[in-house]
Amino acid sequence: NAGVTQTPKFRVLKTGQSMTLLCAQDMNHEYMYWYRQDPGMGLRLIHYSVGEGTTAKGEVPDGYNVSRLKKQNFLLGLESAAPSQTSVYFCASRKGGSGNTIYFGEGSWLTVV
Amino acid sequence: EDKVVQSPLSLVVHEGDTVTLNCSYEVTNFRSLLWYKQEKKAPTFLFMLTSSGIEKKSGRLSSILDKKELFSILNITATQTGDSAIYLCLNAGGTSYGKLTFGQGTILTVHP
Known part of the structure; x- marks a missing residue:
């Protein structure tokens, strides 16, 4: 029972390169989230999804795209990486409805040089 | 716009002290x-609060919600160095379902 798994855990990119972060959960959760965490900024929501095939923008969506083709997977794409996207990325998921706790992945450390 | 504001942003105490962390919110629905x-990696769950005035307790940690004044507090008594972490407040709700x-998080540092 893996919970929420993020891959890769560490990556260094050159400016302008593209990459995809994968989040997979095996708990049959409806809602999934991508956050970035920067020093002194807390966790800021990039995009989220309330179900398979649906996505919505969070607080800081620019420069990122997402897809939720399968319920268990939520992909975060960087089409043209920029140094400002150097951050730690966390994926999270939870069951639909109110009153449910959120489960986090272990984080993905991304550096853009 | 939904807002969650934590205070203080950072706090340094000595072992044995009691700390109170604050979280205020303006959230529709x-x-x-x-x-x-949050220590080194992913955040770990402490409490979920849905009703006003009912204290949740786990060991030396406790938390309470005031839905009239729109805030919550997290108390840690007899702090230990292992309590050093970022404490995050999260609001589930808001204008978008x-x-x-x-919130921005409170960085707590407990010195021996």
Whole structure:
């Protein structure tokens, strides 16, 4: 029972390169989230999804795209990486409805040089 | 716009001290408020609060919600060095269904 798994855990990119972060959960959760965490900024929501095939923008969506083709997977794409996207990325998921706790992945450390 | 504001942003104490962390919110369609502790990696769950005035307790940690004044507090008594972490407040609700809004976090450092 893996919970929420993020891959890769560490990556260094050159400016302008593209990459995809994968989040997979095996708990049959409806809602999934991508956050970035920067020093002194807390966790800021990039995009989220309330179900398979649906996505919505969070607080800081620019420069990122997402897809939720399968319920268990939520992909975060960087089409043209920029140094400002150097951050730690966390994926999270939870069951639909109110009153449910959120489960986090272990984080993905991304550096853009 | 939904807002969650934590204070203080950082706090340095000595072992044995008691600390109170604050989380205030302005969120439409409030559903629940959650507290998480983050050490080196992913945040770990502490409490979920949905009703006003009911204290949740776990060992030396306790938390309470005031839905009239729109805030929550997290208390840690007899702090230990292992309590050093970022404490995150999270509001589930808001104008967009399913959205989760975090506060900036409080960095707690406990010295021996």
